[in-house]
Amino acid sequence: MRLIQWVTDPWGQHVPAHIAWGLIWVAVIFAMLFMILHALYVAFVSGPRAFAKNTAPMAESDIPEHVPRHSLAARLFHWIMAASMLTLLVTAFLPKMGVRFNWVLYHWIAGVVLTISILFHVIHSSFFLDFWSIWPDRIDLRDAISRSLRFFGKRAPAPRRFAKYPLENKFYHLVIVIAGLAVIGTGLFMMKRIETPIFSRNPYLFSDMTWGLMYVLHGLAGVGLIALVIVHIYMGVRPEKLPITKSMIFGWMSRDFYLEEHDPERWVLDKRNADKPASSRGKRGYAPSDAD
Secondary structure, three states: OOOEEEEEOOOOOEEEEEEOOOHHHHHHHHHHHHHHHHHHHHHHOOOOOOOOOOOOOOOHHHOOOEEEOOOHHHHHHHHHHHHHHHHHHHHHHOHHHOOOOOHHHHHHHHHHHHHHHHHHHHHHHHHOOOHHHHOOOHHHHHHHHHHHHHHOOOOOOOOOOEOOOOHHHHHHHHHHHHHHHHHHHHHHHHHHHOOOOOOOOOOOOOOHHHHHHHHHHHHHHHHHHHHHHHHHHHHHHOHHHHHHHHHHHHOEEEHHHHHHHEOOOOOOOOOOOOOOOOOOOHHHOOOHHHOO
């Protein structure tokens, strides 16, 4: 199967048109295989996780019964982004499967909503949240190596409990950022190919080759998002992950789950602000050993 569909433009130039739509099923199959393998791993291979003891454990009496995790603004962003993302995927790929409807209108509107929500999130996370909490640090990488060595029966120090976000969440966030920016960046330019209240139509803005490459990148990122969204939903409904999913609905997680999964030194609670824990670098309370 060819990954790219090519066409000949009116000037006889061989240019890319779009991705091969069979890649949709490749993404779905990949996501299904991941879910099956992960479920088998959890059921038959992985055992109880062994964490290193906290060097300076927080007294349980100092931890609220409901540990704040996500503010209302962060939760609204997440669900608006999720709704726009699902709308984009449905309107993009259902027509390729034979479902006919006025998909272009709904598609570009959902794209605009996604773009605005992402811009809000960039500003919100940069100035009002703990920006560095979602990016991998040295402890994450060191603990990942330790967990891998212990999995293969090698001697290695016990990893520490997680910060606010485990390394797997941070890597997923990085991948979704790359795919999302690719979709948004190409999508905004592609809106010049149609008439909208936002942009006047100008299909001659780029050459046929440039437009073709843009459509290919847009399609590849979109297909990647199919797999990413399926995996995200799967992880969100797994029993051991439900406390995290519920925190995206109610804004908090239980004290017991916090103590079981998270290191109070790496995610130091700030009861005054759910989304601005004193867990980032330097003077805001991040443990010195956690600094990059």
